[in-house]
Amino acid sequence: MSGHHISSAKFLWGIGIALFFLTFVTVAVTWIQIPEPWNIVVAIGIAVVKALLVVLFFMNLYWDSKFNSLLFIFSLIFFGLMIGITLLDTLFRNDPTPLF
Amino acid sequence: MSSTSATEEKRLDHVQHHFVDSEQQFESAKMGMWVFIVTEILMFGGLFVAYIVYRSWYPELYLEASTQLNAFWGMVNTFVLIGSSLTVAMAIRSAQLNQIKGLIYNLYITIGLAFTFMVIKYFEYSEKLGKGIAPGEYYTYDGLEHEKANIFFSIYYMMTGLHGVHVTIGIGLMIWLVVKAKKNVFHSEYYTPVEITGLYWHLVDIIWIFLFPLLYLID
Amino acid sequence: MATSEASTTYKKIQVRRYKPEENPEKNYLNEEKGLWAWLTTVDHKKIGLMYLASIAFFFLVGGILALILRTELWTPARSFLDADLYNQVFTLHGAIMVFFFLVPSVPTVLGNFVLPLQLGAKDVAFPRLNLASFYIYLIGALFTLTAILTGGVDTGWTFYTPYSATTGGNVIMMTLGVFILGFSSILTGVNFIVTIHKLRSPGMTWAKLPLNLWALYATSIIQILATPVLAITLLLLTMERALGIGIFDPALGGDPVLYQHFFWFYSHPAVYIMIVPGFGIISEVVSTFSKKIIFGYWAIALSSLAIAFIGFLVWGHHMFTAGQSSLANLVFSFLTFMVGIPTGIKIFNWVATMYKGSIDMKTPMVYVMIFLFLFMIGGFTGIMVGALSVDIHLHDTYYVVAHFHYVMVGGMVMAFLGGIHYWWPKMFGKMYSELWAKIAAGILFIGFNMTFLPQFIMGSQGMPRRYFNYLEQFQPFHQTSTVGAYLMGTGFLIVAIYLTYSLFKGKKAGPNPWGSRALEWQTASPPPLHNFEHIPVIINGPYDYHKPMSEFQLGVASKHNGHHAEETVDVPESAQEKA
Numbered sequence: 025m026s027g028h029h030i031s032s033a034k035f036l037w038g039i040g041i042a043l044f045f046l047t048f049v050t051v052a053v054t055w056i057q058i059p060e061p062w063n064i065v066v067a068i069g070i071a072v073v074k075a076l077l078v079v080l081f082f083m084n085l086y087w088d089s090k091f092n093s094l095l096f097i098f099s100l101i102f103f104g105l106m107i108g109i110t111l112l113d114t115l116f117r118n119d120p121t122p123l124f
Numbered sequence: 125m126s127s128t129s130a131t132e133e134k135r136l137d138h139v140q141h142h143f144v145d146s147e148q149q150f151e152s153a154k155m156g157m158w159v160f161i162v163t164e165i166l167m168f169g170g171l172f173v174a175y176i177v178y179r180s181w182y183p184e185l186y187l188e189a190s191t192q193l194n195a196f197w198g199m200v201n202t203f204v205l206i207g208s209s210l211t212v213a214m215a216i217r218s219a220q221l222n223q224i225k226g227l228i229y230n231l232y233i234t235i236g237l238a239f240t241f242m243v244i245k246y247f248e249y250s251e252k253l254g255k256g257i258a259p260g261e262y263y264t265y266d267g268l269e270h271e272k273a274n275i276f277f278s279i280y281y282m283m284t285g286l287h288g289v290h291v292t293i294g295i296g297l298m299i300w301l302v303v304k305a306k307k308n309v310f311h312s313e314y315y316t317p318v319e320i321t322g323l324y325w326h327l328v329d330i331i332w333i334f335l336f337p338l339l340y341l342i343d
Numbered sequence: 344m345a346t347s348e349a350s351t352t353y354k355k356i357q358v359r360r361y362k363p364e365e366n367p368e369k370n371y372l373n374e375e376k377g378l379w380a381w382l383t384t385v386d387h388k389k390i391g392l393m394y395l396a397s398i399a400f401f402f403l404v405g406g407i408l409a410l411i412l413r414t415e416l417w418t419p420a421r422s423f424l425d426a427d428l429y430n431q432v433f434t435l436h437g438a439i440m441v442f443f444f445l446v447p448s449v450p451t452v453l454g455n456f457v458l459p460l461q462l463g464a465k466d467v468a469f470p471r472l473n474l475a476s477f478y479i480y481l482i483g484a485l486f487t488l489t490a491i492l493t494g495g496v497d498t499g500w501t502f503y504t505p506y507s508a509t510t511g512g513n514v515i516m517m518t519l520g521v522f523i524l525g526f527s528s529i530l531t532g533v534n535f536i537v538t539i540h541k542l543r544s545p546g547m548t549w550a551k552l553p554l555n556l557w558a559l560y561a562t563s564i565i566q567i568l569a570t571p572v573l574a575i576t577l578l579l580l581t582m583e584r585a586l587g588i589g590i591f592d593p594a595l596g597g598d599p600v601l602y603q604h605f606f607w608f609y610s611h612p613a614v615y616i617m618i619v620p621g622f623g624i625i626s627e628v629v630s631t632f633s634k635k636i637i638f639g640y641w642a643i644a645l646s647s648l649a650i651a652f653i654g655f656l657v658w659g660h661h662m663f664t665a666g667q668s669s670l671a672n673l674v675f676s677f678l679t680f681m682v683g684i685p686t687g688i689k690i691f692n693w694v695a696t697m698y699k700g701s702i703d704m705k706t707p708m709v710y711v712m713i714f715l716f717l718f719m720i721g722g723f724t725g726i727m728v729g730a731l732s733v734d735i736h737l738h739d740t741y742y743v744v745a746h747f748h749y750v751m752v753g754g755m756v757m758a759f760l761g762g763i764h765y766w767w768p769k770m771f772g773k774m775y776s777e778l779w780a781k782i783a784a785g786i787l788f789i790g791f792n793m794t795f796l797p798q799f800i801m802g803s804q805g806m807p808r809r810y811f812n813y814l815e816q817f818q819p820f821h822q823t824s825t826v827g828a829y830l831m832g833t834g835f836l837i838v839a840i841y842l843t844y845s846l847f848k849g850k851k852a853g854p855n856p857w858g859s860r861a862l863e864w865q866t867a868s869p870p871p872l873h874n875f876e877h878i879p880v881i882i883n884g885p886y887d888y889h890k891p892m893s894e895f896q897l898g899v900a901s902k903h904n905g906h907h908a909e910e911t912v913d914v915p916e917s918a919q920e921k922a
């Protein structure tokens with residue numbers, strides 16, 4: 025009963041500041057021109073960390089029932105399937121029939 | 125649970141008949157919201173698929189076209205939205221601690237930030253539309269070489285547009301919360317709508333966290 | 344239960360035996376009276392009935408459109424529709440049948456009605472949301488009807504671009520209608536998932552969940568994962584028409600095959616939204632009328648989830664000839680074969696349930712037999728068209744039309760009818776005429792096969808789908824098909840008549856006319872407004888036909904006890920005997 029997690033104001037502010045800081049970092053790394061694939065990796069990596077902070081500590085998934093986390097993870101898995109399988113087509117449109 | 129019978133009554137009047145207790149009702153509502161968040165993620169997921177497919181086809185298009193987006197204002201908007209996420213989290217904390225005033229103030233700030241976001245978005249849109257950077261068919265701008273520039277901006281408008289609709293809905297929900305809070309509906313044992321709306325608002329924030337680098341920071 | 348669990352301490356609750364009342368004076372149908380009470384009700388049972396009425400209406404509309412199509416196809420040349428009108432009619436037939444009848448049918452009607460009853464809950468988790476989703480459905484329907492009246496749509500139910508972006512008519516209205524409808528579907532899914540998780544009565548563990556609920560659970564999962572993608576697809580399509588955004592339109596630099604990916608990412612899983620609830624009904628009915636515990640409970644339960652998952656991986660089998668990469672063709676064809684596995688598992692388990700059971704051929708069971716026969720044909724031909732090389736030949740022919748009618752009508756509509764006949768006594772407390780029901784089932788079976796069996800032959804000989812005229816050589820097949828369609832129409836009419844008649848003149852049903860062990864039968868027919876006069880306590884599975892009925896009629900003796908989702912219950916041996 026009454027397992028509602030109450031975060032301290034300090035903690036929430038801490039997460040907020042971390043998010044502000046990471047936002048600044050993503051912008052800053054574009055000034056130093058990282059070469060092709062890595063700039064995307066870094067940008068997405070930082071975005072993932074930020075999203076995780078929000079999900080875990082603002083949306084309280086860290087303290088919440090495991091099933092809610094499972095739901096969240098499943099939505100990402102199915103998004104991954106959607107994009108992954110679609111790319112099987114779009115990336116290989118012009119290739120001839122694969123030979124095995 | 126030490127309270128007089130009068131407050132006891134107040135504490136239970138929100139429990140609907142088909143739930144056994146407040147806790148079951150709260151957990152159900154929260155799970156419902158998480159399920160709904162799944163649907164939101166897949167709905168935006170469709171747009172992200174379009175984004176990724178076109179980016180894999182035309183990487184140079186994205187490099188070129190994103191120069192038209194103003195990274196500075198994108199960053200400001202990111203700060204604004206993250207700030208509003210923080211205030212929503214604070215609002216929930218206030219509700220949990222029975223500080224109704226704090227709840228209302230935090231909601232006010234959130235609404236203000238959300239408005240700020242939309243206003244900045246409005247200026248961004250009108251600046252682009254003024255230049256002829258409209259979606260798809262109506263694209264008339266000739267400052268970009270790439271023949272598929274219109275597609276990039278279609279994707280841009282769809283993603284940010286759908287996100288903007290979500291922000292607007294969020295503002296509406298937040299105003300509704302303020303009205304309810306002023307009527308003294310919420311207390312530490314019942315703040316489900318605040319919690320649920322908060323989850324929704326954080327999701328809107330997360331989507332922007334991805335939209336910002338994917339659209340504004342390509343180079 | 345395993346003996347190791349005996350040592351754990353359970354919370355003890357007092358239970359009593361409650362025999363359901365034979366002829367209760369008050370029930371959900373007469374407790375709140377008047378039209379307004381109906382329109383604003385949050386009672387899941389009444390909402391289910393309102394859905395039943397709306398869905399029956401759309402089935403009628405879709406059915407009439409089908410008969411119009413079949414009538415036009417009586418002769419090889421034009422009979423009375425020109426090509427454009429024919430295109431509009433088949434589009435509306437398909438869209439209405441899929442989006443407004445089949446997708447919502449079982450979950451919203453039977454699911455709404457039965458789900459809380461089978462859980463022992465008073466209602467679904469979000470009753471107001473439930474009502475809202477009904478009205479969202481109606482608004483979506485209104486949009487669609489407007490589309491029909493203001494120009495029509497001739498794109499086919501799949502709305503393929505670029506045709507749908509450029510053709511005349513009122514496509515926007517139609518796509519918006521379906522878009523809105525999608526939210527109704529999503530909200531129902533949200534409601535069901537939370538209800539199953541949170542509102543189970545004491546003792547209703549996952550292992551005792553009726554298979555109907557496992558099926559609805561799997562369906563809800565597909566609904567919440569796939570429907571939002573349909574929503575965004577239709578939104579993009581609407582924008583394509585309204586603003587020419589061009590993402591799917593090659594004339595503007597877009598890619599039409601991408602549209603097909605989007606569309607089928609929803610629509611293949613959607614065929615499982617349509618059929619999996621049917622599987623649930625079959626499981627219930629098979630066990631009840633074989634008077635035997637279901638064979639392979641977990642196999643059936645988990646195969647529903649497996650279908651839900653694999654169903655998401657195969658959408659490209661609709662695009663073998665659309666110009667996707669050969670690699671994708673290959674992978675999709677392989678994955679498509681895998682869908683057959685969990686489906687096969689189910690069929691074997693149903694048949695094994697019947698083996699050595701004392702089978703009682705009441706009408707619902709007759710429909711189960713029809714289902715098994717027709718769905719098998721539909722499933723096997725699905726595997727046929729899933730084979731890449733074969734499908735190159737069969738794609739867009741009547742073979743495909745026959746395939747999906749065998750699964751959707753032969754499978755799902757028959758399962759739906761089985762479910763309606765099974766739960767009709769519970770819904771209204773009245774029995775229908777067993778004789779007429781069987782006659783109608785026979786007519787439907789014969790009519791159905793007459794309609795669609797010839798289409799397999801025509802299709803394999805090259806008769807393309809979606810044409811209003813055809814080569815003379817196909818005429819005998821088409822005419823057989825048309826006669827069959829009218830026969831089926833007659834069958835449905837008979838069903839409508841005797842069911843309606845039973846409402847007024849039917850015999851009283853009593854709480855449990857089939858002698859079922861499932862929970863929904865342990866309350867009065869029709870049920871009281873809040874489903875049970877007590878909070879039910881579950882100690883046996885819903886298919887435990889080897890145990891006496893009295894063990895299934897237990898309820899919490901005191902108020903406000905149990906009902907927590909996680910709470911486990913132990914019933915002292917002596918309490919069970921209490922009358």
Ligand code: HEM
Nearest residue numbers: 614617618660661722725726728729738739743747750751
């Ligand atoms: C064993 C399971 C199944 C397999 C392997 C399967 C396979 C296929 C394949 C490969 C096609 C594409 C044929 C073509 O267009 O050339 C198809 C079409 C179709 N299937 Fe199935 N199917 C299965 C079950 C179902 C079920 C259960 C339903 C519905 C309840 C269904 C409904 C449809 C529909 C509506 C189409 C045609 C869509 C259109 O083009 O308009 N299928 N199926």
Ligand SMILES: [Cu+2]
Nearest residue numbers: 611658660661
């Ligand atoms: Cu399919």
